[in-house]
Amino acid sequence: MNKLQGKIAVVTGASTGIGATIAKELAMEGAHIVLVARRLDKLNKVKSEITELTNNKGNVMAVQTDISDKNDVYQLAKKVQAELGNVDIFVNNAGQMLAGTVRSGKVEEWEAMVDVNIKGVLYGIDAVLPSMLSRSTGHLINVASVSGLEVTKTSTVYSATKHAVRAISMGLEKELARTGVRMTNISPGMVDTDLSSNNTWNDRKMLETKDIAKAVVYAVTQPDYVNVNEVTVRPV
Template sequence: MSTNPTTVLITGAASGIGEATARRLARQGHTVLLGARRTARLAAITDELRAAGARAAYRELDVTSLDSVRAFTTAAVEEYGRVDVLVNNAGVMSLSLLADLRVDEWEQMIDVNLRGVLHGIAAALPVMRRQGAGHIVNVSSVSGHQVDPTAAVYSATKFAVAALSEGLRQESRDVRVTVVSPGFTQSELTERGGSEEARAAAHAASQLLAIPASAIADAIAFAIDRPADVDVNELVVRPTAQG
C-alpha cells in the first residue's frame, strides 16, 4: 500500500503502459481514473480492479480534444475532490521514412503525442495550482533522446514532450514534473501505422528485446511515491540488451 494514497488520472489506459500503471497504482491503494477511447476495454479493466478491492473508474477520453480532456479532469474533481497526479501516457508511433510523405500519420502523432500532452497540462494544471500541489508525469520515449531512421516525426514529438516537461518544471514550485522515457516495451505501439517494412522491423526488435509494461509502471510508481518535496524529473528505462 502507498503511504500517500492519491487520485491518479491515466490517459491511454486501455492497454500497454497505461493499463499496467493503472493496475500497479490501484494495487498500491491509489484511486485511479482510466481514460481512453476503447471504453469496453476500460470497463473490463476497471471491473477487475474493483473486484480486487481497488477504487477505480473510467471515462471515454480523446486526448486530441481539449474539451474531452477537460471533461475527464472535471469528472475526477467532481467524484474525488481533487487531481493529485496526471499520467500523460496516450501515444501513437507510426514509423516511416520522411520521403514516404505519410502526412496524415505525421499529423496524428503530433495530435496525440504532443497536443495530447498539452491538453492534459491545460486541464490539470489549474486544478493542481488551486490545490497547491500536484504531479504531472509525461511518458516520452528513448526516441526523445535519439533519432533513428523512420522515427523522425515520432522522435520530434517526444523531444517536444521533454522540452515541455522541462519548461513546466522550471515554472513550477508546487507541481512536480516527471518525464519517463521507455525503451523497447511490450505494447501495441508497433502493431499499427507506418510503413509495412518499418513496422515489421520495430515489431521484430520489440519481440526480441522488450521488457514488460509493468517495468515502466514501476518507474512511474517510484516517482509518484517520493515525498512531496522530492521531484524525480527524469527516468529512462531500457531493456538491458538495448543498445
C-alpha cells in the same frame, strides 16, 4: 503498499499496455484511479481487473475520452472533479507510434502523432494544472520515449513528437519550481506492447509494461520535497 492512499490518479491511454499497467500499480498503492482512452469496452475490462486486484478497495472510474480533442479533455477534468475530487497525479501516457519518415508523405499519420503525442499532453496538463497550483500540490507524469533522445531513419516524425514531450517536461520542471507541483518525464525503451508489435529490433529483450509502471510509482511515492525529473528505462 498504500503509499498513495486516497490520492486521485488519472491515466491516459489506460485501455491496454503501459497505461493499463500503470493504473494497476497505482491502484495497488491505494490510489483512486481514472482510466482514460477512446475504447470504453477495453477500459471497462481494465476497470474490472483493478477492482478484482484490489479486492474492491478504492474508486475506479472509466472515462471515454479522445485526448486529441481539447474539449473532451476539459470535460474529463470537470467530471473527475465533480465525482471524485481534485486530481493529485496526472499521467500523460497515451501515444501514437505510426510510420515516422518524412519521405513517406503520410501527412495524416504525422498529424495523428502531433495531435495525440504533443497536443494531447498539453491539453491534459492545462486541464489539471490550475487546480494543482492553487493547492500547491500535484504530480504530472509525461511518458515520452528513448526516441526522444535518439532518432533513427524510420522514426523522424515520431521522434520529433517525443523530443517535444521531453522539452515540455523540462520546461515545466523549471516553470513549476517551488510551486509544490512536481514534473516527471519517463522515457521507456522498447516495451512489449501492441505499439511495438511490428518492431524488427530483435537483438535484445523488450521491457515489460510493469518495468515502466514501477518507474512511475517510484517517482510519485517520493517525499514531497523530492522531484524525480527524468527517468530513462532501457532493456539491458
